[in-house]
Amino acid sequence: MPEALPHLPAHLLDDLVLAALEEDGATDDITTRALVAPDQWGRGVFVAKDAGVVSGLPVAAAAMTALDEEVSFDTLVEDGNRVSAGTELAEVEGPLASILSAERVALNFLQRMSGVASLTRQFADSVVGTRAVILDTRKTTPGLRVLERYAVRCGGGQNHRFNLAAGILIKDNHLAAAAQLGLDDLRDVITKVRHAAPHTLRVEVEVTNLVQLREAIDGGADIVLLDNMGVEEIRTAVELVAGRAVVEASGGVTMENVRAIAEAGVDYISIGRLTHSAPALDISLEVAAA
Amino acid sequence: MPEALPHLPAHLLDDLVLAALEEDGATDDITTRALVAPDQWGRGVFVAKDAGVVSGLPVAAAAMTALDEEVSFDTLVEDGNRVSAGTELAEVEGPLASILSAERVALNFLQRMSGVASLTRQFADSVVGTRAVILDTRKTTPGLRVLERYAVRCGGGQNHRFNLAAGILIKDNHLAAAAQLGLDDLRDVITKVRHAAPHTLRVEVEVTNLVQLREAIDGGADIVLLDNMGVEEIRTAVELVAGRAVVEASGGVTMENVRAIAEAGVDYISIGRLTHSAPALDISLEVAAA
Amino acid sequence: MPEALPHLPAHLLDDLVLAALEEDGATDDITTRALVAPDQWGRGVFVAKDAGVVSGLPVAAAAMTALDEEVSFDTLVEDGNRVSAGTELAEVEGPLASILSAERVALNFLQRMSGVASLTRQFADSVVGTRAVILDTRKTTPGLRVLERYAVRCGGGQNHRFNLAAGILIKDNHLAAAAQLGLDDLRDVITKVRHAAPHTLRVEVEVTNLVQLREAIDGGADIVLLDNMGVEEIRTAVELVAGRAVVEASGGVTMENVRAIAEAGVDYISIGRLTHSAPALDISLEVAAA
Amino acid sequence: MPEALPHLPAHLLDDLVLAALEEDGATDDITTRALVAPDQWGRGVFVAKDAGVVSGLPVAAAAMTALDEEVSFDTLVEDGNRVSAGTELAEVEGPLASILSAERVALNFLQRMSGVASLTRQFADSVVGTRAVILDTRKTTPGLRVLERYAVRCGGGQNHRFNLAAGILIKDNHLAAAAQLGLDDLRDVITKVRHAAPHTLRVEVEVTNLVQLREAIDGGADIVLLDNMGVEEIRTAVELVAGRAVVEASGGVTMENVRAIAEAGVDYISIGRLTHSAPALDISLEVAAA
């Protein structure tokens, strides 16, 4: 259960939700306007059609209430809960027209976020009992990073640096650029970055082989990112590091190999597909005129 | 090949891309600032790592050039092209720091849009030779509907109504609401909608069984949406309609059953997963200091 | 009486109204600040100075309350009502300074929208008893289309397509462009559009003579727009169509000829001046310190 | 000819024009997309269909070029010029699809602004030879005040205070409020305002009779606004003021009585209908594929 639930502030959700409602033409829903009377009342229940982990109920609530203050939204489970097919997630009540016009936007957020949470939960469950923590990456949907990182936390993962301004990660392209400036010793690169960057940040270095790894450790890297290594190589790397740095693995992580990677002793496993390829969780809103 | 390529106007892309760059902290990329000199030049190539259909090159171009006017972006293939693993998609050249800081945002758009196009292409290929056209739905990512609909066109699909304001679709919830007002004959419902809505719109009615279908046809529905019907029932429905309305099928469509549905004679097949569950296409930017 | 009243959502009005108040310097009203004490209370009544149809009371309410939550606004008539000179439309009460600072913005919206509604009502009254429905066009004030379309509904008109994305209308320029591509048979043009556009849209074709009209009907146009035809030609056109398409007339419609056009049998008459040339309805706010 | 032409800065026009194009769905013009090829070239001429004064060519230019940098726009007359029916105003050339999609927005601005300029010109011509200057008011279209004030200048008028923050005007409601605070001598009111407001502003007082007028002059009003007075009363008022203050007349000004008011000797005549009730000038874009 995520401790982060209160950290989706109302005004942020309002902005996202109003933009989405406008995109969907929700304030000019011609079908509903033609058939539903302004004073008709309705009730609806959000129901999971598949098993998974729910995430995004505050966003769905914001979407359902943004068009109409008279709509009420009551959660029946909490974000981060595991649900089975058929579980009722939340109840909505108010002017029927408003409910129908906001339905799709609420579901679009809720299904996507729950999809991310559900996939994260599967990876997190796979490494239970090891020291490894599942992390997201910056491979998120443009505009929705705050929500998707929240969904990862709902699924039992943790968050990597928020963005380029909030953490240091020296990658191969940076090394090549530094070499071109005559700086080809990884230890010197680390020193240079440490001096230039805010002192509140650790220095993380991406390495693709054990030679680089040794240089990174010698140079005082706080974190090493083992990029696309096989399980055996990861195991060797962890032994080589021997606690002198935090170890993160990334690249090519699947449900099949994630446990083996975790058991190789890494501290963190970061997985792009948590956010770039999670299928939506099937959820529907079952509405009844009241 | 989509005829729609010119219809992603520059100012829209700029807005989306600048928001994403800001979200990613691209203007405060501390790692790059520490290691790459302002006057260092670089080149990079976008390369597909898997086979698929490319979509989003104009968006990637906007992202790569938004930070820095000196960056040039040249496409090597066109949106809508099928590519194999290893295909070079585009070339970027300019100040290396700007390229590195914009890389992730460019890829986040390009991978997602190409994922949508690739999945659409698979469905479209599956129905080749039938009359059926593959359609998207309103189950898109909040904020990205214009881009995802474009990606669907790149993959050989067509677009359903843009949003609630741009088309009429009478669903079960609307019927229930109308019944509550004493309007329980589907033909009367259709008449009421036709009078209230802009005369430029067709009237589409979602039906779940053949009884409803008959009423919809009798009532003069322009389009009938067969919701979650099996292939046999769809075939019967098509016969029953006998050309008096456009026929669209939706619900539970998979790569396994899509051809059978198409061969049952429908005009359109709309598929939510094109946009809500397409996995990203793996693409990377291979950069070299120049 | 418009069924559309609830469809001016609060957040849209807030955006429009806050922008207008800022434009008018309402938060820095130096005259009022100098002369009215913060705790002075006031009341005011919006009064029609001419006969007409009122439209925009929810907008005026939003304007009067946007600066100050303590201001209350009570409507005395409803949007869509016919009013005579001297009719009291709404009552406002609260801090006098806030009322005075918002007065002009509230009136600017209310007078314009009521002007549109009043002119529409005159046209609509002129065709009573015929089948013809009065429609607006896309010739609206930039930024105010939603409000002006609403005002047209208040005046007894209906709305044409919202914009270029929400409806198909093939005009002479499109035909010329198609001909240049070798597509000079109107029937082929219609077929091409039908395949490219969302299937939820009808195809409307503008014709300027009976030859074109015949081709449009043969090509399966759903709607024909008779552009700038005289009454006699319209009558002939209606007979020629013989129910095979919806018939809309436009161009040169005045209060003098609108009934004749209606009696010629068209389904719709669209009139640009409803929104581009309607004079404001004279309304004033009579304020008294309370 | 207005000296103000350069004072419609590009970024302001861009914001207004992009918002209007978005409102009109110009980037998703389905009819044009279906029929016009991306590489098809076109030319068009803006032609006045009625006599009047043109205003808004820079806005039309911004609208025509906002979608597509390849579109060129050349003016054939200048804002502020009198034109007769049939006069060609500007020429546009470029990708035909872009021209067609932006046409309506360009015309909506141009027709409205030219309507304001034309009506202003009529009033200004009516007072030629007198000392009176025609002024606008704050009764402008919400969101378009900058453009409409510019149009008034194009028509030979001048601008009143921009908004509540940019000028002082003591009206009857302010007097009533001040009286309630025990300040019922108009001279004291003027003194109070003069102390509270920026010293760069003149103090203007609205008066409805000669008693008030005397008090205003005694109190040192810089400008007196004669509200809704008849021509005789205005003449008396001008004599009474005898050059001790600037004199402005307003209220009930029509083309019939404007000259008489001017000849009564006032310095300024402010007219709300210039902006709230000017009919659009009829202008069309005649396009040809090139």
Added chain:
Amino acid sequence: MPEALPHLPAHLLDDLVLAALEEDGATDDITTRALVAPDQWGRGVFVAKDAGVVSGLPVAAAAMTALDEEVSFDTLVEDGNRVSAGTELAEVEGPLASILSAERVALNFLQRMSGVASLTRQFADSVVGTRAVILDTRKTTPGLRVLERYAVRCGGGQNHRFNLAAGILIKDNHLAAAAQLGLDDLRDVITKVRHAAPHTLRVEVEVTNLVQLREAIDGGADIVLLDNMGVEEIRTAVELVAGRAVVEASGGVTMENVRAIAEAGVDYISIGRLTHSAPALDISLEVAAA
């Protein structure tokens, strides 16, 4: 005590405060999220650490409550009050996490505005008993002009023209430009400006010597701005004007010479450093878990 307190409208403060909270990452405060439970309650007191004049309590209130509706904010003094070191200014209570996350933004506004008010108060106190009024200038912090002008009023100063659109001030650069056009008599320049500008504005002319001053007075300048003159020259200038224009002094005003300038008889003294160089007033928020 400023009469202007009610003139910081809620929506303006909300916009400024939400932008500042976003800038400060207040909705993603990782330290607080890790250590403070969502249901932990807290109280805090804003305390002045130095003597001065307080300004900005409504802004601090907006900041503290923007993240969380459950936070309450009670003022213990009013804006414009003089406070000594140790004075409690306001009390805040609510969810502790929300208080901690908003603290810095609330203080950043409050300290800056109170710094401006305190410096203004020192200048205003220095001229007590003279006719001179202390004014601000346009040398404000970009984006914060409304707040800083308000702070000046809190400190006993008054405001100069809001901006370039709200007042006339002819400076040396304008004179040089006019001369280049052949207009080198200051009296003609004044006449030209008076005709071109809104009649609601006074004409202010900056002069740097007594020759220019005489021309300005002869030309009918309403206000003369004595730029960077010494005290003796100012005294002579005031005598020369002899009440025929308002007199403002500016340039090089310090706490040391301000009284002498005032006693030289000017009406206004405008001082850039009130807003561009006021040191922040030291204020802290003392929080206790409740």
Added chain:
Amino acid sequence: MPEALPHLPAHLLDDLVLAALEEDGATDDITTRALVAPDQWGRGVFVAKDAGVVSGLPVAAAAMTALDEEVSFDTLVEDGNRVSAGTELAEVEGPLASILSAERVALNFLQRMSGVASLTRQFADSVVGTRAVILDTRKTTPGLRVLERYAVRCGGGQNHRFNLAAGILIKDNHLAAAAQLGLDDLRDVITKVRHAAPHTLRVEVEVTNLVQLREAIDGGADIVLLDNMGVEEIRTAVELVAGRAVVEASGGVTMENVRAIAEAGVDYISIGRLTHSAPALDISLEVAAA
């Protein structure tokens, strides 16, 4: 000389500068419009009136060119350069009216940023030869944090964490909150934060005495912030830490004591007044009609 110069991206500057120009009414500069012809050309030079460090030339350039593409801006020194009174900083040339209307906004940015840079330079010069680095804080002007941090770098300082989302700093309020939850051992607090926060961040702990300092070091704090300690206590603290953590001092730092603090051996000294109380550097634009 700051390596950060290229990191003020054009679109950010444009947004800030356009908002400031709008705030200043620069597009409706009535004085300039009255006196300067549209085709009048001018030149100007930005000149420092006091010695200091310049910062903000790219922002001034953006301001001078935002209104008018024809204005050119050429720098004569670079940001970060020390300048003496009389130094010419940049040259501007183009339409004179545009230069005059943008002058104040350009100067408001340039004077403030150069003020920050100049004060930072004084502090940085004071600690030359020690290991100490001068840092800014989060006590920046709302809305201008990016610019002020850049100015600090121009003055030879470095930047602390950007905001609450980009670094961890455990303060006394957090400790009190944790204690209330039963977590009163500082070591446990550090552990808890380390688990909850992104692994890319160091953990910084604010301590006010040596007892707390010992606990922080034992708990594995990466950075300790010595809050408001005297020089002697700081020296003792540095010895106690003995290289096991980075040491930062803050609170009550003045030009008088900064060198002593630096010589006490700390790594960083963070100073709020760099941004909240730096007086503006006096700079003027000397314009000549060309």
